[in-house]
Amino acid sequence: MAAENRLYLAAHPVAYPLMRLLARFGPVVRVPGLGVVVNDAATAREVLTDERFRKDGPGSPGDLWTPVLGPSVLLNMEGEGHTALRRRLAPLFAPAQVEALVAEVLEGPLGDLSARLSRGETVDLVDEMRLMAGAVICRLVGMREVSARDARALFADGERVVSMVSLRSRRLSDRQVAVARRVLDRVGAVAAAAYDEGDESTVMGRMRALGLSAAEARGAAAAFFLTGTETVATFVPRLVALLDDAGVRVEGPQELDRAIDEALRITTPTPVMLRSVAAPARVGRVRVRPGDRVLIVTHNCARAHGPFDPAAKHPPELRRLWFGAGPHFCVGYPLAMAEIRAVAGAVLAHRPRVAGRKAARGVLIPTYRHLWITCG
Ligand code: HEM
Structure with a gap:
């Protein structure tokens, strides 16, 4: 936990202490200039399941991402259009489908990683995870053969765009939008080529077969790229470090799943969720008006339930809140689960210990810049 707090402080030296301080003001608190802040899991769940709180109004994630991604990329949509697109995309993320994709893409990198750990080498798990998460997303957006160079380059591109956002950002500047578009155009071009080919063994080809337009598929690819690379890559080293620091050994898939779930509670790779108020409502005991911004601090909601303890059961209001x-x-x-299980399972089977670590600065998602592990 202490190491996790240091990661948060390194990433957000001013905002993190403030964010933690807000947790002391109760479940819901209005903060001028910031919005209505939610620190409590049950209230967070009420907001997330109430259609008066939207992702497409003023102060919502739409304000940030629509200028870059276009208007129809799930994370800035609401209502019927959103439900319909979700329904069409769901089969692409069926567990059997993604497990097969992960197994195929990670077979080589995980084999290499295991061999290095077996030889007693010291490995930087952060670098390995950037490569692996990058490779999975490269494949998802339509690259057939993914070289280590492509995967690392794509990861760095994504990191550049995500790091433009701070916990207080409401909009990106014109310059930031231009840079983000340039980066995402590269992803879009890969996705568009795969869409045009129409091979249904690729995710883009399947999107086409499911009836998504070229623009929808391209937008979805960019959204997957932004949301699905750093979240996973940063989490696995944090999980391994948490287990090592707590002296917890994981035996078998059930224990691994419990440890993953509990580490996600402590780390909350997506520490806040934003909503824009579309109609008069209450958030807990606070009245809100159209145009107000609600800031769900998932991190505070999750941390309210005590220190890292993989043996503890999560109460229903907390269940997977870190995934929304x-x-x-x-x-x-x-x-995400298929990737995390595959990599963490392979790494932890070697019973590694942490040989050194360095926190990352200037990032949106707190993480290690390096986490060196070894079995030697
Ligand atoms: C540990 C890893 C991950 C975490 C913690 C995470 C967390 C979240 C959270 C909290 C939300 C909801 C945000 C909100 O309601 O405001 C979300 C939405 C989303 N995530 Fe993830 N995510 C992870 C991995 C992934 C991956 C691997 C992908 C796909 C490639 C992905 C794609 C998306 C998309 C497209 C949305 C928007 C869905 C919608 O608005 O309908 N995420 N994620």
Whole structure:
């Protein structure tokens, strides 16, 4: 936990202490200039499942991402259009489908990683994870053969765009939008080529077969790229470090799943969720008006339930809140779990210990810049 707090402080030296301080003001608190802040899991769930709180109004994620991604990329949509697109995308993320994709893409990198750990080498798990998460997303957006160079380059591109956002950002500047578009155009071009080919063994080809337009498929690819790379890549080293620091050994898939779930509660790779108020409502005991911004601090909601303890059961209001709730619940959840299980399972089987670490600065998602592990 102490190491996790240091990661948050390194990433957000001013905002993190403030964010934690807000948790002391109760479940819901209005903060001038910031919005209505939610620190409580049950209230967060109520907001996330109430259609008066939207992702497409003023102060919502739409304000940030629509200028870059276009108007129809799930994370800035609501209502029937959103439900219909989610329904069409769901089969692409069916557990069997994503497990097969992960197994195929990661077979080589995981084999290499295991061999290095077996030889007693010291490995930087952060670098390995950037490569692996990058490779999975490269494949998802339509690259057939993914070289380590492509995967790392794509990861760095995504990091550049995500790091333009701070916990207080409401909009990106024109310059930031231009840079983000240039980066995402590269992803879009890969996705568009795969869409045009129409091979249904690729995700883009399947999107076409499912009836998504070229623009929808391209937008979805960019959204997957932005949401599904750093979240997973940053989490696995944090999980391994948490287990090592707590002296917890994981035996078998059930224990691994419990450890993953509990580490997600402590780390909350997506520490806040934003909503724009579309109609008069209450958030807990606070009245809100159209145009107000609600800031769900998932991190505070999750941390209220005590220190890291993989043996503890999560109460119902907390269940997977770190992946959201309601209509916007993370569409990539099965893919994230497949990736995390595959890599963490392979790494932890070697019973590694942490040999050194360095926190990352200037990033949106707190993480290690390096986490060196070894079995030697
Ligand atoms: C540990 C990894 C991940 C975490 C913690 C995570 C967390 C979240 C959360 C909290 C939301 C909901 C945000 C909100 O309601 O405001 C979300 C939505 C989303 N996630 Fe994930 N995510 C992860 C991995 C992924 C992956 C691997 C993908 C796909 C490639 C992905 C794609 C998406 C998309 C497209 C949405 C928007 C869904 C919608 O608005 O309908 N995520 N994620």
